[in-house]
Amino acid sequence: MPVACALRYQTDSDSTPPRAGRHVTIARVVIPSPLRASYLRAFMAPSHISHTNGTPPPAQYADFLAFLESQRAELVRAAADDPALAELPEAERIPSVEHALDGLTAPLRDPSASSAWAATFLATSAGADQQRLAHAVLDAVRRQLLNAALRATVAGVQGTAESIDALMQQVDDAQHTIAATFVMRRDTELRIFRELFEHAPDSIFVTDMNGTVLHANNTFRSTSGFGDRVIGMNILDLGMPDLTLVDLLQESLMTNGSWKGVIPFQRPDGSSATSHSTVFLIKDANGAPHSVATISRDLSYQLQRESELRGINDRLEQSLATTPLATIEWDSQGIIRRWNPAAERIFGWSATEAIGKNIITLLVPDVAPDEVQTVVDGLLSGEISSTSRTENMTKDGRLITCQWYSAILRDEDGKVIGALTQAEDVTEDLRAEETLRRSQEQLIQAQQAALRELSTPLIPLADGVVAMPLIGSIDTGRAQLVIETLLSGVSQNHARVAILDITGVPVVDTQVANALIRAAQAVKLLGAQVILTGIRPEVAQTLVGLGVDLSGIVTRSSLQDGITYALRT
Structure with missing residues (x-):
């Protein structure tokens, strides 16, 4: 059996990095973890790692890094299949292993390369699970690196011991960095939490x-x-x-x-x-x-605010329920949304019947269907006056006249959403106004008739004798009235003498004189004689000065003289 197959690295816990007190088993021999590097150096008979300012020369690692590159696919796949990474989503395993491998070997390729990758490795969040998975990935890579080192030793790759010792140190440093990063993040989050908590x-x-x-x-x-x-x-x-x-x-x-x-x-x-x-x-x-x-x-x-608003709403609802004005709320399409008791009383439709209907179609007679929305839009835009008087149809078919008052409703953004309209049935008021107007006209006519009688009184004095005492100024209209009344009185009383007394006329000018002459001439045509009385000295002087010809008229200075003359005639 090849040596590489008989030698393997494992710890007594695969999910955490080796530390002091942990053990490494090689060929089933348990060796304390701190001795792993020295044992590998002795087993693989390498030269001692030389350092310059703490950083080994890259040439020391070149052969081993080349060997790793040739073994990269197998190493990555083996690490990704490590049972410790079972909790890591499958799609993330290989990228995470490759990221860790590249980060660990970068300082060996270039001593100036940064190892800051460890601070953010798998740290998409600061949770303990992320920290644990980051350590698990590094442990899996560590195990495969040690296996690769054993294979490299068997293959006689130069610099294997130095390389694996440096890589193990990189793993330890990376795990310490990750732990420190999570501690720092935990402290930061704790401070943020305390600030949020307190404020x-x-x-x-x-x-x-x-x-x-x-x-x-x-x-x-x-x-x-x-x-x-x-x-x-x-x-x-x-x-x-x-x-x-x-x-x-x-x-x-x-x-x-x-x-x-x-x-x-x-x-x-x-x-x-x-x-x-x-x-x-x-x-x-x-x-x-x-x-x-x-x-x-x-x-x-x-x-408290809700209670106040409920109180306001209750008072508003009570006001709408008790107001004598029909109160109707309707939307931008003219559809009725609220219909109070007064609206039921005035128009006859119950709230159940009216709500959901178009206000124009329901209440306004003789409006064509295609004009309904035009009327609604006109009301909402202000083109049609918000205060108007129109004829409306009731449920029982009666036409009534209503005085309307409308207020536009807007939402919180200022958009028009409808209107609140109040209506008052003024039909009876208009009838009362018309009756009052007619009564006033009749009264005025009666007063005018009374004034006419008072301004041109005709007094029968004896059979065939009537007298008309004139008081106040005489204008054209009154002069005509004098002639009409005098002629009517002479005719009705069959008078032969009509006395015109101007004692109460303050000013006699050409207009008055002409009126008197026309009256005398008209009476003469009826076969009667006119006696002009009440001519004061100043009036006589004025008449002479005006050149008025009174030759056809009998004149006397006073009404008494005129009456005496008339009774003798």
């Missing part, structure tokens, strides 16, 4: 299995109200009044390993608070429950 906005605390607080962050110390005193306290002393909840929590922890729920508690100052908590078990390396962690968020402010 987290949620309360975080850890208790032992008896409920004694072991750790608590600043938020929990503050929100609990106990400050630094909370460390060492039992959770039952932290103001949790509901012991049934505590029992339920413990039962869930033992059964499911975690619990989520709302926990009310009371602070030392007597104030109450409520938190939403996630409680879970922390287990030791053997999987046994070790402690309990709790992450809580104080819901006091949130619950």
Whole structure:
């Protein structure tokens, strides 16, 4: 049997690198691990490794490195098939072994080559499993390197002892680097965890299995109200009044390993608070429950805001339910989403019947189907006024007039999502307004008639004698009214004499004089005579100055003289 087949390297644990106190078995002879290099040198009769400033000359390793290259495929495959790498995904085994082999041999090829690869080797995460797998890959490569060294010795490859001793040192250094890297990362992560723990906005605390607080962050110390005193306290002393909840929590922890729920508690100052908590078990390396962690968020402010919002919403709902205005909410397609009791009363449709229908199709008569969305878009865009008065159709077919008020609804991004519309049935109001308008017109007409009678009173004095005393200014309209009233009175009373008294007319100008002359001429055509009375001296002077011809009219200075004259005639 060839020597290479009878000699093999193994440790009493294949998953960890050899250290002091471990053993190497060669040809079934157990030798302490620290003696492995010297034994190989003696067995393979190499020259002692020479160093220059601690770095062996590359020429010392050239033959062995060439031998390794010729054996590379077999070495890599054998290392990848090592049972210790069973947990490593199959697709990653060969690349990981090749990476380790290249990293270990690089300083032998070039003394200036860096060995920093070990710090990141298989360290995609800082978990213990990654560290363990990294050591497992290096151990598998170590074993195959030793096997290769035995084969090289049998083949008489020069520099094998020096090379394998340097490579074993590289493995040890790489494993120490990996361990140190993971320790450093663990310390870094621990510092990060402590910072996150202390500055987290949620309360975080850890208790032992008896409920004694072991750790608590600043938020929990503050929100609990106990400050630094909370460390060492039992959770039952932290103001949790509901012991049934505590029992339920413990039962869930033992059964499911975690619990989520709302926990009310009371602070030392007597104030109450409520938190939403996630409680879970922390287990030791053997999987046994070790402690309990709790992450809580104080819901006091949130619950207060929710209570306020519920109050606002309740008041709004009550207002919508009791308002006399029909309140209708509809979306961007015009589909009704809310329909209050007033809308039921005004339009006749129940909420169940109206919700889901198009507001225009339901309420606006004589709108073509292809125009419905145009009307909706116009309302939402503001092209159609948000305040309008329209005729609407009720469930029983009646046409009513409604006053509409619309407000556009937008989402949190400002996008229009619909509208809230209120409507008031003003049909009866309009009818009342029309009735009032007509009454006012009739009243105005009656007042105008009364004023006409007062402004041009015709008084019968005796058979065949009537008198019209004029008071106030006489304009064109009143002058015409004087003529009409005088003629009507003369005709109705069969008067032969009509007395016009201008005692109460303050100013007599050409217009007044002409009106008096036209009245006299008109009465004369009916066969009666006009007597003009009440001509004051200043009026007489004005008439003369204006050149008014009163030759066809009997004049007297006073109404009394005029009446006397009329009765004698």
